[in-house]
Amino acid sequence: MSVVVTGMGIVSPIGNGVDAFWTALLEGQCGIREITRFDTEGFPFTRGGEISSFELPAHIAAAGRHANLATQFLLTAADEAVADAQLATANVDLARVAVIAASNFGGITSAEHLLGESSEASGLEDFSEYGFLRSADHVANTWCFTGPRSVLSLSCSSGTAAMGLAADWIRAGRAEMVLTGGYDVLSRFAWSGLSALRAMSHDAVRPFDARRDGTIFSEGAGVLIVESEDHAHQRGAPIYAELSGYALNNNAYHLTAPSKDSKGTTDVMRMALADAGMAADAIDHVNAHGTATPHNDVAESTAIHEVFGARASSLPVTANKSATGHMMGAAGSAEAIASIMTIRSGLIPPTLNADQPDPACDIDLVRDQPREHTTRCVLSNSAGIGGTNAALVLREARSR
Amino acid sequence: MSTRDVVITGIGPVSAIGTGRVATRQALESATSGIHDITLFDVEGMPTRRAAEIRDFDLEQILQTRQTYLDRASQFALGATQLALDDAGLSREDVANAALFYGSAFGCMDTMALFFEDLVAKGPRLVKPFLFPHTYSNTPISLIAIEFGICGYHANYASGNVASGCAIIDAYDRIRTGRCDLALAGGVDALSLAAYEGLSELGELSPGDGGDECCAPFSAHRNGTVLGEGAVTLVLESRDHARARGAAILGEITGASLAAGVESSGYAATVHHSLAAATTRTPHAICAGGNGSVEQDLWLGAGIGAFLDEQPNPIPVTSLVPIFGNTGGCASALQSAAAILIMESGVLPATLHADNPDPAARVAPITDSTRGAPLENMLVTTADPGGTVATLSLCKSDT
Structure with a gap:
C-alpha cells in the first residue's frame, strides 16, 4: 500500500506557514536571535531559535486558549495542514482520522512550577496540560478526529518517527488518515539542561564546517497529513509526495556520547531504504540531521559514505538546522516538509554558515545558494538523546 | 494481508505487590493490595497519604549495571526487562536485533525535579549536567537498549495512561504483519513528588471530597484515584519463532x-x-x-x-x-x-x-x-x- 502526504503546516523560527518557511530557507534566512521569552541571566547561551511572532489563528483561538504554548504551536501547524489537505470540505470519516504527535519535552512549561520554578502563569490547569497526550487530545478535539491517538517521545528523532508510525497505522488498518506532527517549545528547564550538555554553539550552527562547535536549539511545530494513495485519489486530494519507507533504531551505546563507529546511523539509513524497497542509488538528495556538533557531523558523513559508496561525494546534502536552529521534536517534521518542497521544486536550500568544509566530512554540501537538482527521492535523517536514530524516505508522487 | 499469531513468552513485572512473576501471581491470587502509607516523600499536611509504593526494590539483586545514576523509573524498567528476559530464556545476544516498545506517562519526573532544583537554587551554571539526560521521556527505554545491547526498532510512547498499551499494540502489529519476529514491549511509571502534587492540585487523588482515602473503582463512594508505580516488560514473538526456539508460551494477544x-x-x-x-x-x-x-x-x-x-x-x-x-x-x-x-x-x-x-x-x-x-x-x-x-x-x- 502506498502512503502519501496530502497536507503540510509549520510554525518555525524562520516563518510561520509552509510558504514563508520555504521562502526563508531558499533565501538563506536564519532564525537564531536573543531569547526574550524567559530570563537568560546567568545562562552560558542566550541565543536560540525563539519564535518571535506567533498567534493562534482566530478560528481556533477559543479551542486552544487553555493549551500551553507548545500545544498552541502544534495546533497552529495542524490548522494549516488540515486546510491544506482540504479535510474540512472533503468527505472524510473523522472516526478514521488518527493523531500521532511527537515531542521531546511536551508541555514542560506546565510543570515547571511543580519542579521548583516559581511561575507567574501557574494555575490549577497547568499540570493537566503537562501530559504529552494532552496535545494530541487538543488536536483531536479541535477538529473532531476520533481515530486513535498517541504521542511518541524519542528526543530529536521524534518528528521523523511519528511520520513512520503514521504510515504503519494506515497499512495496519488502524486509520485511513493520520495527522502527524512534531512540536517543542523553548523552556528554562530544557534550556538549562541543553546548555549544560555543552552541545551548543555561541556562534552559529555550522553543519559539516571545520569551525563548527555545536548546535543551537529552537522551537516550533511541523505537521503533515498522511493517508493511503487510494484514499487520496478517491477524495481528489492533491498529493505532495509518497512516504516510501522509514526506520528507527538505537545505537545501544550511551545516553549522550556518540558510538565510536557510525553503525547505528548507517543501519537506520539502510533499513529505511529497505523498507522503501529502494536501492541506495535511487536517492537523489540527503536532508541531513546536521546538528553541527563535532561528533554528529563526522558520524553522519561516515554513514553517508557507508550507505552511498562512491556516490557519497557527489550526492547533494543540506542541513536545515543551520537556518532554523535545532527544533527538537519538530526538527524531523520540519525537515520532512523541506524535503518534500525540494522534491516538488527541484531546489535544494543552502546550508548556512558552512563555507569552510571540514575535510573529515567529505560530502557534497549545498551552500551559498539554492541548487537546482532534479530530486525524485530524498532520505531524511534524525537522531536524538538516548542514542535514538530515525530515517525517512520520501519520493515524488506517482502520476496516475 | 496474512497475519501471524503473537504470543507472550516472558513476563517481567515490578510493582508494589512484588517483583517477578511468582510473587506477582501469589499476590493476585490472594488479592493483596500494595497500597500503603507513602514513605518515598513527605506528605505531611497533604490530604492523600497513601500509594502503591514499591518498597525494598534493589536493582542489584536483578542485574549488575555500570550506570552510576538511574532515575527511579529507569531502575524499574531495567529490572523488569532483565526479569522478562530471564522468564523467556533469552540472552542478550538473542535480543540484539529485537524491536523495543516502551511507554510512560510521567517519564523521569523525579530526576527532572532534582535537576531543576539546582537551577532554581544555584543558577544555570551550577546545574548537574549528568542528570539532564536522565530526565527524558525516552531515558528508560534508551537505558534498556544500552544495558541489553538492543539495536533494533525502537519506539517510546508518552501517551499518558495508555502509554504502555500503545507500545504493546504497535509491537503486536509489527509482529503480526511480519515486520519482526521478536519484540520487548511494556511500560513504566514511578512515584514522584511533582506528579503527586500536580494530580493532588487537580483534585484527582483520593480523598478528593475530604472523606476517607480509598481506591474504590466504580463505587458510589469513590472520591479519586490512588497512585501506584511499576514497570512491566513483556516478551512478544511470533508463534513460529517461539516454537522454533522451544520457548514456553505463556499466552497470546488475539x-x-x-x-x-x-x-x-x-x-x-x-x-x-x-x-x-x-x-x-x-x-x-x-x-x-x-x-x-x-x-x-x-x-x-x-x-x-x-x-x-x-x-x-x-x-x-x-x-x-x-x-x-x-x-x-x-x-x-x-x-x-x-x-x-x-x-x-x-x-x-x-x-x-x-x-x-x-x-x-x-x-x-x-x-x-x-x-x-x-x-x-x-x-x-x-x-x-x-x-x-x-x-x-x-x-x-x-x-
Whole structure:
C-alpha cells in the first residue's frame, strides 16, 4: 500500500506557514536571535531559535486558549495542514482520522512550577496540560478526529518517527488518515539542561564546517497529513509526495556520547531504504540531521559514505538546522516538509554558515545558494538523546 | 494481508505487590493490595497519604549495571526487562536485533525535579549536567537498549495512561504483519513528588471530597484515584519463532484496539467501541482500568456496560487498581501481565473496596475472588482521562 502526504503546516523560527518557511530557507534566512521569552541571566547561551511572532489563528483561538504554548504551536501547524489537505470540505470519516504527535519535552512549561520554578502563569490547569497526550487530545478535539491517538517521545528523532508510525497505522488498518506532527517549545528547564550538555554553539550552527562547535536549539511545530494513495485519489486530494519507507533504531551505546563507529546511523539509513524497497542509488538528495556538533557531523558523513559508496561525494546534502536552529521534536517534521518542497521544486536550500568544509566530512554540501537538482527521492535523517536514530524516505508522487 | 499469531513468552513485572512473576501471581491470587502509607516523600499536611509504593526494590539483586545514576523509573524498567528476559530464556545476544516498545506517562519526573532544583537554587551554571539526560521521556527505554545491547526498532510512547498499551499494540502489529519476529514491549511509571502534587492540585487523588482515602473503582463512594508505580516488560514473538526456539508460551494477544473520543461526544462510546473492536473471542472476564476517578469511572463503566449488554452471557468485571494502584502509563502492561497470570492460576481477583457500586457507572465489579470458573480469554482495558482507550484481548496459553 502506498502512503502519501496530502497536507503540510509549520510554525518555525524562520516563518510561520509552509510558504514563508520555504521562502526563508531558499533565501538563506536564519532564525537564531536573543531569547526574550524567559530570563537568560546567568545562562552560558542566550541565543536560540525563539519564535518571535506567533498567534493562534482566530478560528481556533477559543479551542486552544487553555493549551500551553507548545500545544498552541502544534495546533497552529495542524490548522494549516488540515486546510491544506482540504479535510474540512472533503468527505472524510473523522472516526478514521488518527493523531500521532511527537515531542521531546511536551508541555514542560506546565510543570515547571511543580519542579521548583516559581511561575507567574501557574494555575490549577497547568499540570493537566503537562501530559504529552494532552496535545494530541487538543488536536483531536479541535477538529473532531476520533481515530486513535498517541504521542511518541524519542528526543530529536521524534518528528521523523511519528511520520513512520503514521504510515504503519494506515497499512495496519488502524486509520485511513493520520495527522502527524512534531512540536517543542523553548523552556528554562530544557534550556538549562541543553546548555549544560555543552552541545551548543555561541556562534552559529555550522553543519559539516571545520569551525563548527555545536548546535543551537529552537522551537516550533511541523505537521503533515498522511493517508493511503487510494484514499487520496478517491477524495481528489492533491498529493505532495509518497512516504516510501522509514526506520528507527538505537545505537545501544550511551545516553549522550556518540558510538565510536557510525553503525547505528548507517543501519537506520539502510533499513529505511529497505523498507522503501529502494536501492541506495535511487536517492537523489540527503536532508541531513546536521546538528553541527563535532561528533554528529563526522558520524553522519561516515554513514553517508557507508550507505552511498562512491556516490557519497557527489550526492547533494543540506542541513536545515543551520537556518532554523535545532527544533527538537519538530526538527524531523520540519525537515520532512523541506524535503518534500525540494522534491516538488527541484531546489535544494543552502546550508548556512558552512563555507569552510571540514575535510573529515567529505560530502557534497549545498551552500551559498539554492541548487537546482532534479530530486525524485530524498532520505531524511534524525537522531536524538538516548542514542535514538530515525530515517525517512520520501519520493515524488506517482502520476496516475 | 496474512497475519501471524503473537504470543507472550516472558513476563517481567515490578510493582508494589512484588517483583517477578511468582510473587506477582501469589499476590493476585490472594488479592493483596500494595497500597500503603507513602514513605518515598513527605506528605505531611497533604490530604492523600497513601500509594502503591514499591518498597525494598534493589536493582542489584536483578542485574549488575555500570550506570552510576538511574532515575527511579529507569531502575524499574531495567529490572523488569532483565526479569522478562530471564522468564523467556533469552540472552542478550538473542535480543540484539529485537524491536523495543516502551511507554510512560510521567517519564523521569523525579530526576527532572532534582535537576531543576539546582537551577532554581544555584543558577544555570551550577546545574548537574549528568542528570539532564536522565530526565527524558525516552531515558528508560534508551537505558534498556544500552544495558541489553538492543539495536533494533525502537519506539517510546508518552501517551499518558495508555502509554504502555500503545507500545504493546504497535509491537503486536509489527509482529503480526511480519515486520519482526521478536519484540520487548511494556511500560513504566514511578512515584514522584511533582506528579503527586500536580494530580493532588487537580483534585484527582483520593480523598478528593475530604472523606476517607480509598481506591474504590466504580463505587458510589469513590472520591479519586490512588497512585501506584511499576514497570512491566513483556516478551512478544511470533508463534513460529517461539516454537522454533522451544520457548514456553505463556499466552497470546488475539486482538487489540486503540480508540479515542472527543470531549463534545463523551467517551463511553469510545470504550464500548474499543472493547468490541479488540474482541476476537468471547471473554471470560474483563480487567477494567477503573481507578476510583469520579469522572473517568463513570464513562469507563458506561462503555463497559454497553459492551456487556451485547453479550449473550454475563461477564465478570474486575479492576486491579486497588491492588496495583493507578500506575499511569504502566497500567496497560501491568494489567496485561496480570491477566496472563490470572488465567494461569484460574483465580480472578476481587475488586477491593467496590462493595457499593454506583448505578450510574453501570459496572458492578466482583467483590469476591472467583476460582474454578473458565478463564481462558480476557479483555484488558485502560483509559486516559483525555479519552484514549487501549484494549487488549488476551488468551491463555494452549500448551
